[in-house]
Amino acid sequence: MYQTSAPIRFALGLALATALSTATAADCPEPAAPGPTPYPTVAVTDYVLGCMIANGPNPDTLRKCACSLDFIAAAVPYADYERVETLMRLQQLEGVGRNAAYKSAPWAKEAVAHFKEVQAESTLRCF
Template sequence: MAEDLNDYPTSARADYVFGCMKANGETQELLQKCSCSIDVIASIIPYDRYVAAETILSMSQVTGPVGSEFRSTEPARLALQEFRRAQAEAEVRCF
């Protein structure tokens, strides 16, 4: 169903595009590529798992035992692996 393929809120898509453009360049061409990228990711990973992966990425930056939990557990590793595969697919299709 269409809502299953578009379950990412606009704000989440915009946040991804802003971050992507900040990292790669702020041009019209990059706007198109980054928009394509989040669309591909959204077609591969349901939004709840995307949020989990983004949270793990953010929390793994924290030093000490809290950050360690997000860097070293098997569920965290698997979530990041899924997210990175989706990003790689998006890069192949969009960049």
């Protein structure tokens, strides 16, 4: 969902490792039970790192971002998440060419709108 440059990913990875190494068991909320269709590690990492870029690289934000993705994963099967992520990337492309169908098609608009509603709800619950 979010794209970052290599230096930013490295810095956030370092911040994430530091945050995890300084957190104690009492600092961490009870982990969510895995859903019937767990997201791949790459998707989880990409979402959480992008969320931390947007909200600040610290242990509290790490927990909030992970909570947000846990909420999304419980509401949106991974196949749907992957489709919406692709749609959103295509919609960000400049120009009127091949991506026009992804910007104006009702099915695409509905899929993105539904995902954004779930994401907004996750923000309300986790932040």
